Amino acid sequence: MRTVSAATGALRALDRLESEAIHIFREVAGEFDRPVILFSGGKDSTLLLHLAVKAFWPAPVPFPLLHVDTGHNFDEVIEFRDRVVAHHGLRLEVARVQDYIDDGRLAERPDGTRNPLQTVPLLDAITRHKYDAVFGGGRRDEERARAKERIFSLRNSFGQWEPRRQRPELWNLYNGRHRPGEHVRVFPLSNWTELDVWHYIAREGIELPSIYYAHRREVYLRDGMWLAEGPWGGPREGETLLEKTVRYRTVGDGSCTGAVESDAADIATVIAEVAASRLTERGATRADDRLSEAAMEDRKREGYF
Numbered sequence: 001m002r003t004v005s006a007a008t009g010a011l012r013a014l015d016r017l018e019s020e021a022i023h024i025f026r027e028v029a030g031e032f033d034r035p036v037i038l039f040s041g042g043k044d045s046t047l048l049l050h051l052a053v054k055a056f057w058p059a060p061v062p063f064p065l066l067h068v069d070t071g072h073n074f075d076e077v078i079e080f081r082d083r084v085v086a087h088h089g090l091r092l093e094v095a096r097v098q099d100y101i102d103d104g105r106l107a108e109r110p111d112g113t114r115n116p117l118q119t120v121p122l123l124d125a126i127t128r129h130k131y132d133a134v135f136g137g138g139r140r141d142e143e144r145a146r147a148k149e150r151i152f153s154l155r156n157s158f159g160q161w162e163p164r165r166q167r168p169e170l171w172n173l174y175n176g177r178h179r180p181g182e183h184v185r186v187f188p189l190s191n192w193t194e195l196d197v198w199h200y201i202a203r204e205g206i207e208l209p210s211i212y213y214a215h216r217r218e219v220y221l222r223d224g225m226w227l228a229e230g231p232w233g234g235p236r237e238g239e240t241l242l243e244k245t246v247r248y249r250t251v252g253d254g255s256c257t258g259a260v261e262s263d264a265a266d267i268a269t270v271i272a273e274v275a276a277s278r279l280t281e282r283g284a285t286r287a288d289d290r291l292s293e294a295a296m297e298d299r300k301r302e303g304y305f
Contacts, residue, residue, distance in 0.1 A: 014200050017191060017192055017200070021051045021055075024151060024174070025052050025055035025056070025135075026055055026056075027176075028135070028176070028186055029055075029056070029062060031133075031176045032133040034129065034130055034131050035063045035131065035133035035134070036065070036066045036133070036135070037063050037064070037135040038068070038134060038136045040068075040081065040251070040252075041067075041080045041081030041084065042137070042209075042250065042252070043197060043201070043208050043250075043251070044137030044138075044197065046206060047137065047189065047206065048135060048137045048188065048189065049065070049084065049088070053088065060088070060089065061088065061090060064090065064091040064093060065085060065092045066125055068097070068118040068122045069098075070097045070115065070117065071097055072114050072232040072253045072255050073253075073254065074209070074211055074228075077209045080207075080208070080210075095121035095124065096121065097114050097121055099121075100120060111255075112232055114253050114255065122159075131183060133176070134185050134186065136187055138187045138190070139192050139193065139194070140190050140191065141193045149185075149187065150166050150187075151187050151188070151190045152169065152184050152186055153184065153187065154166075154167065154178060161185075194249075198267065198271045201267065202268070202271065209251065211248045211251065212247060212248055213265050215246070215247065216244070216245055217243070217246050218242065218244075219241070219259055221240075222235075225258030226244065226261065227255075227256075227257075227258055228259065229241060230254045233255060245262065245263060246259035246260060247259060247262040
């Protein structure tokens with residue numbers, strides 16, 4: 001009997017995941033009128049864009065990109081975002097939370113985090129441009145609420161997620177039917193894990209922002225997380241800035257995205273580190289998910305990614 005090595009099995013698994021994602025992109029292109037890809041420059045949205053390029057090559061990606069910008073971004077990520085957009089010749093719309101704060105449509109939160117404030121600019125952009133399908137990089141292994149969501153996730157006319165309206169998805173058949181004013185969130189990476197993502201990044205040679213790899217940075221400890229100083233604020237009384245070797249497993253609003261101590265400076269060592277971890281990247285480094293037991297689900301019901 002022939003045996004399949006673990007490495008060969010992993011490659012075949014990546015091929016299946018890639019094929020599924022490409023199939024989803026093409027299904028959406030054929031079924032919807034105005035899709036858009038959420039793109040922040042983080043690893044999952046960069047992988048999403050890489051798959052979209054593959055799905056339609058040699059034609060250009062037929063969708064624009066949308067970034068809901070909290071204004072609390074890491075400089076390395078914004079520089080990378082703009083460089084990737086220019087390289088592929090794509091159109092990027094940026095919906096800025098700061099604009100909503102400046103004109104009074106939103107107010108700063110007492111805790112300083114802007115992640116929950118992204119919902120209104122996102123829904124306004126969807127309504128303004130009449131997007132009927134919105135691609136996101138969410139994965140089921142990240143968080144319990146995301147594990148409940150289908151690959152095609154119907155949102156009502158207010159952009160809200162209603163778990164009871166989730167549709168069955170059998171034999172790779174996706175139901176994109178929606179009423180006027182409704183839209184569908186589409187998650188081609190649903191069945192990927194963080195480790196799958198990194199194996200695929202290694203296989204494809206996908207470039208990422210430098211902060212995903214070990215580097216020296218001044219950070220301070222808060223609630224068990226290493227946070228960086230920035231325009232979102234800095235250490236409070238009793239918190240001390242220390243220079244440490246860290247990297248980021250996920251990238252979001254700087255006020256609530258923590259770094260992890262790490263010497264993983266290349267893809268091989270990152271993969272080894274992720275394989276040994278027993279916490280998802282959101283569970284380990286996203287303070288906004290710790291607001292309550294159902295923090296993510298509550299935000300999704302309101303229209304969050």
